[in-house]
Amino acid sequence: MRSSNQKTVLVTGGAGFLGSHLCDRLLRDGHKVVSLDNFHTGSRLNHLHHASRPDLEVIEADVADPLPYLRVDEIYHLACPASPPHYQESPIRTLKTNLLGAINVLNLSLRSGARVLLASTSEVYGDPLVHPQPEDYFGNVNSFGARACYDEGKRAAEALFHAYAAEKGADIRIARIFNTYGPRMQPDDGRVVSNFVVEALRDQPITIYGDGSQTRSFCYVDDLVEGFVRLMASNVRTPINLGNPGEFSMTKLAAMVVAMTGSHSSVSFMPLPADDPRRRRPDISRAESLLDWRPAVSLEAGLGPTIAYFREVVSGQSPGDRFLPLRSAI
Numbered sequence: 001m002r003s004s005n006q007k008t009v010l011v012t013g014g015a016g017f018l019g020s021h022l023c024d025r026l027l028r029d030g031h032k033v034v035s036l037d038n039f040h041t042g043s044r045l046n047h048l049h050h051a052s053r054p055d056l057e058v059i060e061a062d063v064a065d066p067l068p069y070l071r072v073d074e075i076y077h078l079a080c081p082a083s084p085p086h087y088q089e090s091p092i093r094t095l096k097t098n099l100l101g102a103i104n105v106l107n108l109s110l111r112s113g114a115r116v117l118l119a120s121t122s123e124v125y126g127d128p129l130v131h132p133q134p135e136d137y138f139g140n141v142n143s144f145g146a147r148a149c150y151d152e153g154k155r156a157a158e159a160l161f162h163a164y165a166a167e168k169g170a171d172i173r174i175a176r177i178f179n180t181y182g183p184r185m186q187p188d189d190g191r192v193v194s195n196f197v198v199e200a201l202r203d204q205p206i207t208i209y210g211d212g213s214q215t216r217s218f219c220y221v222d223d224l225v226e227g228f229v230r231l232m233a234s235n236v237r238t239p240i241n242l243g244n245p246g247e248f249s250m251t252k253l254a255a256m257v258v259a260m261t262g263s264h265s266s267v268s269f270m271p272l273p274a275d276d277p278r279r280r281r282p283d284i285s286r287a288e289s290l291l292d293w294r295p296a297v298s299l300e301a302g303l304g305p306t307i308a309y310f311r312e313v314v315s316g317q318s319p320g321d322r323f324l325p326l327r328s329a330i
C-alpha cells in the first residue's frame with residue numbers, strides 16, 4: 001500500500017555511479033523509483049541487487065529524445081557522462097544531452113507537476129580565479145576548449161532551469177557537485193580516484209598529470225546523496241555547492257592510495273591536459289546554513305570501501321553492487 005509520504009521519483013542517469021546510489025537511497029526511504037538511462041556510461045548491473053523489486057522500474061531512453069509521459073512527483077536529472085574521456089568522445093552528443101535533455105526533462109516536470117533537480121557541476125567555475133568557490137562566483141570557463149561541451153553544456157542547462165522557473169514556473173533545484181567518488185565508479189573512466197586506485201591495485205605506476213601540486217576535494221558518494229535529498233526537500237531555488245571542502249594535492253592522494261592498498265606502485269608524471277583546473281574546493285557555507293548539510297565521511301574512511309570495491313572489480317569477482325552505505329540515512 002502507498003504510504004502518504006511515498007513519492008514516485010524519476011532519476012535520469014539512474015544506472016550510473018551517482019544515480020544508482022541515489023536510487024538505492026530513495027528505495028530505502030520507501031519511494032517508488034523510475035530509473036531512466038540510455039546505458040551510455042551506466043550499467044544495468046548497478047540495479048542488479050534490486051532486480052525483483054516492484055518499486056523500481058528501469059526505462060531505457062535517451063533524454064535528448066522526446067521523453068515518454070511519466071506521472072512522477074520529483075525528478076533528479078543526472079543523465080550525462082561525467083568523466084572527460086566519455087564526454088569528449090562526442091562533444092556534440094554531450095551538448096545535445098545537456099541542452100535537449102534539460103529541455104525535455106523540464107517539459108516533463110511541467111506536465112507532471114514534479115519538482116526537478118539538476119545535477120550540475122563544479123566545472124561551471126572552470127579554472128577558478130577565486131578560491132574556494134562560492135556559488136556567486138561566475139567562473140573562468142573556456143567556451144572553445146576540449147572541456148567546453150561539458151562545462152558550457154552544464155552552464156546552459158543551469159540557464160535553461162532558471163529560464164523555465166522564471167517564465168513557466170518550473171519548481172527547480174540546482175546542485176553544483178564537486179568531485180565525488182565511491183563504489184560503482186567505472187575502473188576505466190579516467191577520474192582521478194578510480195585511476196589511482198586501479199593503478200595501485202595493479203602495482204602499475206600511478207600517473208599524475210602536471211607536477212602533482214594541483215588540488216581537488218573529494219566527497220564520498222553517501223554524503224553527496226544526502227545533500228541531494230536535503231536540497232530536493234528544501235525551498236532553495238538557487239544553485240547550491242555540494243562537495244567536501246577538504247583539499248588534497250594529487251601527490252598526497254597518490255600517497256594515501258598507495259599506503260591503503262599496500263601497493264608497490266611508483267609515481268609517473270605526465271603533462272597537464274589543457275584547461276585542467278589548478279585548484280578546486282567548494283565553499284559549502286550555503287549548504288551548511290540552508291540545508292544543514294556537511295560531509296561526514298573523511299577521505300580515508302571513504303577510500304576504504306572504494307578500494308574494497310575496486311579490488312573485487314580488478315580481480316574480476318564483482319560488479320560491485322552489494323556495497324552498503326557507510327552511514328544510514330539521517
Ligand SMILES: NC(=O)c1ccc[n+]([C@@H]2O[C@H](COP(=O)([O-])OP(=O)(O)OC[C@H]3O[C@@H](n4cnc5c(N)ncnc54)[C@H](O)[C@@H]3O)[C@@H](O)[C@H]2O)c1
Pocket residue numbers: 012013014015016017018019036037038039040041042043061062063064077078079080081082083097101119120121122176177178179180181
Ligand atoms: N561524480 C562526480 O564527481 C560528478 C561531479 C560533478 C557533476 N556530476 C554530475 O552528476 C551526474 C552523474 O554523474 P556520474 O558520476 O554518476 O556519471 P555516470 O557517467 O556514472 O552516470 C551518468 C549516467 O547518465 C546516463 N546517460 C548519459 N547520457 C544519457 C542520455 N543522453 N540519456 C539517458 N541517460 C544518459 C549514463 O548511461 C549513466 O548511467 C552527471 O550529470 C554529472 O555531470 C558528477
